[in-house]
Amino acid sequence: MSTTELELDITGMTCASCANRIERKLTKLDGVTAEVNYATEKAHVSFPEATTTDDLIRTVEAAGYGARLPEPANDDRERHLRTLRVRLIWSIALSVPVVLLAMIPPLQFPGWQWVSLVLAVPVVVWGGSGFHRAAWTNLRHGAATMDTLVSVGTIAALGWSLYALFFGTAGMIGMTHGWSLLATHSDGSGSIYLEAAAGVTTFILAGRYIEARSKLRAGDALRALLDLGAKDVAVRAPDGSEERIPAERLRVGDEFVVRPGERIATDGVVIEGASAVDQSMVTGEPVPAEVGEGDAVVGGTIGVSGRLVVRATRVGSDTQLAQMAHLVEQAQASKAGAQRLADRVAGIFVPIVFVLAAATLATWLLLGQPAASAFTAAVAVLIIACPCALGLATPLALMIGTTRGAEQGILIKDAEALERAREIDTIVLDKTGTVTSGRMSVGEILPAEGEDAAEVLRIAAAVESASEHPIARAIVEAAGAGIPAVSDFRSLEGLGAQGIVDGRAVVIGRAQLLDQWAASLDDDLRARFDAAQGTGATVVAVAWDGRARGAIAVSDTIKPTSAEAVRELRALGLEPVLVTGDAEDPARTVAAEVGIERVIAGVLPADKVDVVRGLQQEGRSVAMVGDGVNDAAALAQADLGMAMGTGADVAIEASDLTLVRGDLRVAADAVRLSRRTLGIIRGNLFWAFAYNVAAIPLAALGLLAPMLAGAAMAFSSVFVVLNSLRLKRFH
Structure with a gap:
């Protein structure tokens, strides 16, 4: 059954549990798989022919959120950010006096609590309207999210304060005797929490604004990349x-x-x-x-x-720029294994928090503590526990890391590639086009006795004109104009090529290939063939009509940065292994020059896969760097495949990382960036979990006031944002 893949823009998500809920709803449809990313606000969906795009959108809308096909404009997110900013500015202006009046007794004047009420209500009702609206939407669908926690907590604090002011002992005193100072009684009937209600709303609005701004700006570089094309x-x-x-x-x-x-x-x-x-x-x-x-x-x-x-x-969409942008977006939509665990936790987190808050309230009351103290602890538990930091931990770091990588010429295919990059200890390097420039040139033509060197080159070039191999291109360039046509061309993987030129059956490639054709090199040609190989050149033999006619020595230059790249890879704890289809002598000459000790030469394309597999069977975690069609299978087999962007499309498609620049040092940069990004992700997840593990017990024990709980909860998201932004400084 064929499937279709697409991305949907999702609106209305406020935390990781929202993303988790949409994901569950979509995957309940027959044959549908989905990954919903809270940071990018996108859903990557794979669905069968029987399901339509409208079905997917209706499913998301039925869950209480919005969905639409991607649009190039970013106006909605900018508009949302502006709305948040306005609400935040007004909430700060109104909340600061409320907090100061509650926290600094010398500022309290007769009737200050009524002034606080007038200032706090707009903050909770209007400033926090986004939380209440989302909580109501989720309630109608039988769900609870972080907005539910915030909405219930702040409304409870405001409701208790209204009760205390209008019906509590202190409130009655205030109404009976005019603007008298509100007294707090031991039974808690006179306690108000207006500063908590306003402060929590403002702190969480601030965290939400910073979070939204960071998510928007994290994609700026990618959007700039897409805008770079000429108009x-x-x-x-x-x-x-x-x-x-x-x-x-x-x-x-x-x-x-x-x-x-x-x-x-x-x-x-x-x-x-x-x-x-x-x-x-x-x-x-x-x-x-x-x-x-x-x-x-x-x-x-x-x-x-x-x-x-x-x-x-x-x-x-076929251009390199478009493909780069697609790879970056694909990586940003993926999830690391650790993030999947975090999403599962976030999905059940909110109901658990409500149970903990109710248990806290009941325990305090059963222990004979004042109702106000029990209420304070329960509200603090509701407010302190927020899965937002968990939801941002991976995707925000991944957004920034992958975009920064694109700016540096490193394209990361998915989050799992980052996890594999951390574990690799061996890196297999293809020689031609990776360690060397791949721009080969003919150095010497070795005709057999009685043969003309120009004719050997001309016939060889005719066959090689149908090949894209670097050695073939060098021979064709050396021959210049006047190359005859070739028919019945056939590439012989790892050995050479054959074809019909001017009615003659021609074969060109390794000496072993000529042996198979019963056209072995004579002693004199063999001696010159071996001598040329000893200088580090790659030598191919040419035969037609059943006889070896000569050989052509082709040399490749080592990239000036390859030796430095090998040193950097060693510094990262990786053992480099040079793998090539060339003969032993030229391979070892190149390896010695760049500082590689282990060389595996004479390797056919299929054998490259076996080399990688053999290293894996030794218990090694293997990365492979290559650029040709014949590297694609080995790149796919490796634990981490890195393709040179100067190489073949099939190699790039088979790899996990693409190095846009043909410089091996970028491979070391890619490993560093992958490890740095994964380190940031793990740090984010650790602190997000640790924050909740430490903060919820403190709140339940009454050691954390609701307003401080709100500030701590907002800071947890801000910490994840700031920690992730460190990746922008990667060089």
Whole structure:
């Protein structure tokens, strides 16, 4: 049965238990799975054909919340933030006098309690209206959330105060004898809690405002990333004339002009001109890269110097920029295992708190304590216990960490990748394109006796022209123009390739491949073949019509940053292992230069999976870094797959992390960022749990006044926000 996936924007959530409740409602539908993220306010839903989008939206609405398909505008969240700010400012202005009058006896004048009542009622009723509205909505659906706790607690405090003022002993004294000072009696009938009702509302409003502002700002970098594309573009017509059109009208194959200072409208290949291009928005690399004819460019980057003519190769949602944004959003919608536990706790937390509050009230009364003291302790329990911090612990840190990673050229696929990154102790590095530049060049042509070197290169290039392998590209570039056509091309994984050129059956690749074709190298060619390999070059043999005709030595340059990257990986406690399909000698030459001790050479693509699996069977937790099609299976097998963004799409799809910049040091940065983000998440969860474990008993024992409980509860959410924001400073 086929399924469809989509995201819904969710409105009306106020805590983790709201998200948990919506998730439960959605998953009760046949064949539907859902993950609801409180921080991003989105639901990622997978559903069968029998279920419609309207069914999903109605289910969310039936639970008392709002749902809609995603919209690019962010006006609703901005408007909600402005509303919260206005309520908070007025609540602070009205609450401060109430708190000061209650806490500082010298300020208390005759009738001060009635002034406090006039000031406190608007705060509780209007300032806290969002809590009361949500609590009523949930009550109608037979549910309870954090808003229920706050609403019941503040209304109870206000209600008790009204009773004390109008019907209690002290209240009667005040009404009978005019503006007399309210006295608190031992039976508690004269106690008022206006400062608690107003203070708690204001503190929680402040926490809610900071939380909403942080959630909104945490996504700013991602939204900025999506806005980086050019708005219009100069398209070149076949006659050389130019026309400016909206960028969204570009099509694959269109040629467009990029002048200095302009953004490149979409992904493409330079067909004319040269320029330095600022690619920092996708790679995190501050130094502009020089590009010329034949080089690929990424939409959203900026041409710094010369004029370019670019042929569009990808448009719309297929561009690298769009795919980066999609990966970041996908990661932000995911949940770590620890967060799933927190969500389950939050789902049952509120009912437990009501039971604890009722038990607190009953216990105090049974022990013969004053009703006011029993009431105070029960209200404090209601207010102190809030699952908000639990709900924010993972998603907010994940939002900031993944967005910061995108700014640095690191794309994290999901939260589980972060958890795996913490455990890895071994990192497998593919050689070509990862440790080395992958930009190979022909160094030497070794013709067999009686053969022409140019002809060997020409025939080899004809076969390799159908391949995307770096060695193949180097041979084709060396041959230049005049390469004949190839037919019946076939790639032989890890061994080479074959095809028909000018009516001749040609094979090119390893010496073993020629042995299989009964076209082995003669002694002289074998000696020169081995000597070239000994210099660190990769050597491929060429044969046709049943005879070895020569060999071509291709060399690759080690990236200047690879040695430093290996040192950084070792400093993180990882053992690097170099894996390559190349022969032993060139592989060890490269490994020695960058500081890698363990080398596994002559590995076929299928064997890379076996190498990773073998390391895992040794008890190691393995990360794999690669960039080619032949790395995809090993990337998927590894505990943590890291694909170079300069590589093949299938490798990127199979990986857990994508390193946009072709610099191995980014792999070390990715591990550091993953570990830092997961550390922040675990710290958030620890303090969120520890806060409730410590605070609820204090409140139940009467050691925490309701107003202080409200302040502590708001601070728990603020702490999670501030702790998560530390990730913005990651470099």
